[in-house]
Amino acid sequence: DTGVSQNPRHKITKRGQNVTFRCDPISEHNRLYWYRQTLGQGPEFLTYFQNEAQLEKSRLLSDRFSAERPKGSFSTLEIQRTEQGDSAMYLCASTSGSSFGELFFGEGSRLTVL
């Protein structure tokens, strides 16, 4: 499978715990995005990387959220001290930056905070 891979697919945690999601993009893609999607809404941009550089962060990304892409390959999204409002689907996408810039998405990581 050469698509975008996300792990874990589902995570249930208690409020106050830390969680980490991993995204493996399509291998030749240099840009990697994180989006959050809540029920009944479209995906909302969180942050993106070009290679290992984090180029933009949304105001949605509070200081409890941190994302890394240390070697320009896979990325992690960590949420510290989770809150019930963090319950959502976290989507990762990648693109080569060429063509017209369509994003290739993974299947998402669904977070439930109890």
Added chain:
Amino acid sequence: AQKITQTQPGMFVQEKEAVTLDCTYDTSDPSYGLFWYKQPSSGEMIFLIYQGSYDQQNATEGRYSLNFQKARKSANLVISASQLGDSAMYFCAMRRTDKLIFGTGTRLQVFP
């Protein structure tokens, strides 16, 4: 501010019929791109079709076509010959600098 609006929360269509999903956008940029994605229950966002603001012709990809009306700032998706497997959420999106912004989506249900 750049914005995507999808006013149809849900649509029903009978198998083999055509259906149009509405999308309007707001931007002051002369150059922009418009996208449609499909999201089945599995959660993955699947790219369907793209329209550039300078493209003279409406985009088509198989059974999907984009009815682009620049003056009205609309980019409606037309699905011809609907199939049961087309049942899913559909999102319109616009490129804003290096990222996509999405509408709230339309749930399409295809019935036999």
